[in-house]
Amino acid sequence: MSEASAILAIAHRDFIKLLRDRARIISSFAFPLIFIGVLGSSLQSGFGNGGGPNLLVFVFTGVLGMTIWQSTAQGIISLIADREQDFSQEIFVSPISRYSIIVGKILGESLVALPQAAGILAFAVILRIPLSLEQLARMIPALLVVAVFGGAFGVIVLANLGSQRAAQQIFPFILLPQYFLAGLFNPIGNLPLPLDILSKISPLRYAVDLTRDAYYSTTGERVQLFDAATNLAIMVAMFVLFMVVGTFLFVRAERNR
Amino acid sequence: MIRVEDLVKRYKKAETNAVDGISFQVKAGEFFVLLGPNGAGKTTTISILTTTLSPTSGGATIDGSDIVREASAVRRKVGIIFQRPSLDQNLTAEENVRFHAVLYGIFPYSPTYGLMARGYRAKVEELARLLGIARDIHKPIRTFSGGMRRKLEIMRSLLHDPKVLFLDEPTAGLDVPTRRTLWEHLSEVRRTSGTTIFLTTHYLEEAEEADRICIIDKGKVVSFGTPDEIKRDLVEDYVLVDASDRSALRDELARLGHTTSGGAPFKVQLDGHTVHSILRSIETPLSVVKTHTPTLEDAYLEIVGRSE
Numbered sequence: 001m002s003e004a005s006a007i008l009a010i011a012h013r014d015f016i017k018l019l020r021d022r023a024r025i026i027s028s029f030a031f032p033l034i035f036i037g038v039l040g041s042s043l044q045s046g047f048g049n050g051g052g053p054n055l056l057v058f059v060f061t062g063v064l065g066m067t068i069w070q071s072t073a074q075g076i077i078s079l080i081a082d083r084e085q086d087f088s089q090e091i092f093v094s095p096i097s098r099y100s101i102i103v104g105k106i107l108g109e110s111l112v113a114l115p116q117a118a119g120i121l122a123f124a125v126i127l128r129i130p131l132s133l134e135q136l137a138r139m140i141p142a143l144l145v146v147a148v149f150g151g152a153f154g155v156i157v158l159a160n161l162g163s164q165r166a167a168q169q170i171f172p173f174i175l176l177p178q179y180f181l182a183g184l185f186n187p188i189g190n191l192p193l194p195l196d197i198l199s200k201i202s203p204l205r206y207a208v209d210l211t212r213d214a215y216y217s218t219t220g221e222r223v224q225l226f227d228a229a230t231n232l233a234i235m236v237a238m239f240v241l242f243m244v245v246g247t248f249l250f251v252r253a254e255r256n257r
Numbered sequence: 258m259i260r261v262e263d264l265v266k267r268y269k270k271a272e273t274n275a276v277d278g279i280s281f282q283v284k285a286g287e288f289f290v291l292l293g294p295n296g297a298g299k300t301t302t303i304s305i306l307t308t309t310l311s312p313t314s315g316g317a318t319i320d321g322s323d324i325v326r327e328a329s330a331v332r333r334k335v336g337i338i339f340q341r342p343s344l345d346q347n348l349t350a351e352e353n354v355r356f357h358a359v360l361y362g363i364f365p366y367s368p369t370y371g372l373m374a375r376g377y378r379a380k381v382e383e384l385a386r387l388l389g390i391a392r393d394i395h396k397p398i399r400t401f402s403g404g405m406r407r408k409l410e411i412m413r414s415l416l417h418d419p420k421v422l423f424l425d426e427p428t429a430g431l432d433v434p435t436r437r438t439l440w441e442h443l444s445e446v447r448r449t450s451g452t453t454i455f456l457t458t459h460y461l462e463e464a465e466e467a468d469r470i471c472i473i474d475k476g477k478v479v480s481f482g483t484p485d486e487i488k489r490d491l492v493e494d495y496v497l498v499d500a501s502d503r504s505a506l507r508d509e510l511a512r513l514g515h516t517t518s519g520g521a522p523f524k525v526q527l528d529g530h531t532v533h534s535i536l537r538s539i540e541t542p543l544s545v546v547k548t549h550t551p552t553l554e555d556a557y558l559e560i561v562g563r564s565e
Contacts, residue, residue, distance in 0.1 A: 002362030009359040013352075020347040052466070087345040087353065091306050094360035185452045187446065242356040256269075256311050 008095040008102035014075065014108025016113070025076040028071065035063045037127065046245070057215075060129050061223075062184035064104050064120050065211030068113045068143050069150035069204055070175065075109030076102075076154025080167050083254075091257045098251040102243075106151030113147045133219055141212040142228075144254065145235065148223060153203050155246035159253065178204040181185050189225060203238055206231045258421060258453045259306065263315035266301050266476075275551035277302045277476035279314065283455060283469070285420075287445060290467040291457040292557070298476040299457035300340060303425050306455075307337050320420045333361070336452075338424040344406055346399040350390065353398060354413050361417040370395070384412050392491035404435035408442050415446065421453045422446075427513055428463065461557045472557070484553070491556040494527040496535055499545035506541045511537055522547075 018024060040059030048055045079101075082088035091101055121139075124131055130250065161167045180186055181195070182204040189201055199205055210231040213224040226234075259282065266276040276298040282324040304310035306317055308328040316323065322330040340342050344353045351370055355377070359366045362497075364377040385394040386406055390401075398406060407427060414422060424443075428436045440463070456463070464470050469533055470487050472480040480490045499522035500506040510517050515535065516526040522545055524536055532548050 002365070005359050005362070005366035009356045012366070012368060013348070013356055016352065017345065017347050085341065087343055087348070089337075089339050089341070089343045089354065091360060092276055092358060092450050093332055093335075093337050097329070156346055161436075206384070246393075254309075 003096055003100045006094070007100050007107060010091060010101065010104030011108035011111060014105070015111045018112045028067075028116050029119050029123075032063050032067045032116070033123055035184075036060045036120070036123065045106055050101065053221050055103055056127065057129055058223060059185055060120075060124055060127075061212045061215045062182070062208050064117065064124075064139075064143070065146055065208040066179065066182070066204060067120060068117050068146045068211075069153070069207040071108065071113040071116055072109040072147045072150035073154035073157065074171075075112060075166050076105055077158050077161070079105060079158055080161060080163065087134050092254075098254065102188050102247050102250070106148060106155070107240055108149035110144065111153070113150070114143075117143050132218065135215055138214040138217065139211065140211050145232070146211060149203070149207055149235050149239055151241040152246070155250065156242040157246075159246040159249035164232065178202045181205060182208045184208060188255055197215070203235075203242075206238070210235065258285040258287070259289075259317065259319050261302075261306070261315075261317040263312045264302070264305065264312050264317060266298075266305060267313045268309065269294055274313070274476050277313075279471075279473060279476070279478050280315075281471050283453060284423075285453055286451050287465065287468045288457070290464040290470045291455065292459070292461065292464045292470055293457075293473040293479075294459055296475075297459075297473045299459075299473065300425055300494070301476075302473075303337075303423050303455070303457060307335055307423055308332055328512060333417070334420045336417065336419035336422045337405070338410050338422070338427045340425045340429060342406055343410060344398045348399060349395045349397055349528065350385075350401065350409055351394050353409070354381060354384065354416070357413050358416055358536060363417055367507065380416070388412060394542045401433075403431055404439055407431065407435075407439055411442065415450060415452070418450075419452060421455055424454065424456045426457055427457070428458070428460070461554050487500055488553045488556075490550055492553060493556075494550045495524045496532050497522050497524055497545065497547040497549065498525065498536075498539070498543050499523065500541045500543050502541060506539070506543075508543050509539060 036056070036059055040056040040063070043059060044055040079088070083092050121131065121136070158166075158172070161170060172223070177198070181188065181199040181202040183199070187228045188199050206226075209224050209226055210228060213226075213231065216223045217228075260278050261282070264276055265274055265281050279298075279302065284563055291302060293299050301310065305312050306319065306324060306560075308324050308331050310326060318324065318327060320334050321332050322334065324331050333449075344433075348356075355370070355373060358364045358377060364374045367373045370378070370381075383396065384389070385391045388405065390405065390409075393400065401409070411422075411427075428439060431439065439556060443454070444466075446452070456467075458464060465484055467484060470481070471478060472487065472491075480487050482490060491560045498506065503521045506523065507521075510523060510525060517523045519525070527535070536543075536546065
């Protein structure tokens with residue numbers, strides 16, 4: 001009971017902190033809007049008339065999945081910096097279990113990701129990207145799954161990084177390749193074998209593909225690579241692996257500094 | 258209440274021990290000060306005692322609970338004021354208090370103040386009244402002064418009735434008047450709650466009211482005891498004398514029964530005598546007389562100075 005309360009409190013704190021931090025809200029929208037508005041629009045106007053899918057929509061669905069996934073992942077990784085700052089110090093010395101801290105933090109960061117999803121969807125409407133209610137109804141649960149999955153990825157990265165410095169230096173290297181391996185802006189259906197293997201072990205690929213599946217399953221176009229069930233099965237397997245190994249390593253590293 | 262035995266901590270990739278085999282005990286209700294220069298191992302010791310860091314070897318118990326095997330029980334029994342402020346700037350004072358109360362399982366979680374348990378609201382009102390912030394309790398922390406934040410942290414840390422309250426250099430970065438009011442606040446807390454207080458500081462004057470002091474430097478205990486005992490231990494009062502006829506002086510000092518140490522010039526310990534009476538008793542013509550009667554502060558500064 002008190003552990004559940006503590007998890008809710010940790011999650012709630014993350015959410016309030018976001019709502020009261022205007023600079024963070026604005027900056028969290030900046031990248032997705034640039035990707036979709038500038039990159040997506042220019043790709044479509046330049047290459048988009050060859051009979052393939054609309055590139056603006058393609059980039060929009062990819063960036064939406066990526067943003068939510070990355071937002072939770074980064075939120076979890078910020079635990080490294082946080083543990084010596086503000087209220088997070090209190091969280092780490094409180095009697096609640098380390099596992100509850102991780103669960104509360106994933107829940108909180110997922111909540112933080114949702115207003116971002118809403119903002120990107122609103123932007124899509126402004127860009128006149130077709131978006132039906134049915135598509136929305138399919139995308140919202142998919143994005144929730146993506147958010148929680150991003151959290152698990154954050155945990156495994158967190159467990160393997162010793163310091164904030166390491167996190168800042170290494171994180172771009174494990175993130176940026178995934179942008180391309182997951183096919184945010186580029187097709188990945190016919191990759192040469194080495195890249196195909198890398199693509200298939202990129203967690204972001206499944207987050208993006210699930211988001212695309214939710215959007216395209218009603219349009220008749222076939223842009224997604226796997227169906228939802230396959231994506232979900234792979235994500236569940238990765239989630240369990242990341243959580244079990246990540247939490248174990250994190251809890252151990254936390255005290256053995 | 259606290260029993261520390263041969264505690265050692267060596268950080269990964271470090272070549273020396275941050276804490277190097279320290280042992281001491283703290284009795285229930287005591288005001289205990291861990292004193293030492295920066296880098297002496299104070300924060301490391303507190304981190305180990307509050308279970309956020311594992312010791313390399315040795316161990317400790319708090320109120321009978323082992324800090325490694327019963328970490329969760331230990332966390333329940335201690336309150337901590339960190340060196341760095343542990344309040345969220347964007348949250349209100351009440352929200353900071355609420356999350357603490359929930360984390361320690363004192364009250365179940367509710368998303369708003371109005372929905373929290375009646376007992377909790379009564380406690381917050383009382384707390385706000387004691388701190389004189391009844392009107393500001395729902396304002397963000399960043400509108401509070403540094404001293405007020407510290408006081409709020411102390412009040413918050415006492416919510417779960419800890420057996421031991423750890424304070425890690427709580428006055429660092431505060432100006433002198435704020436430091437003083439914080440100090441009065443802490444004495445008040447001690448009087449009313451009877452909580453054992455474990456404080457670290459590098460300011461000697463903050464240790465003077467302690468029941469017992471443990472001075473550490475470079476991870477080792479340098480001195481331990483009441484402020485008076487520490488004073489006797491650390492402060493060496495002596496008069497340094499020398500004469501052209503050194504052997505005559507040595508014989509005479511021995512005959513008079515004065516404790517001397519080393520060769521010439523001779524250090525004559527005062528041992529309760531005055532400098533005047535010692536000098537008057539010596540017949541051998543003296544060529545050098547130097548008195549050495551440092552304060553506790555001088556003695557402490559010598560320790561600090563050595564490490565820098």
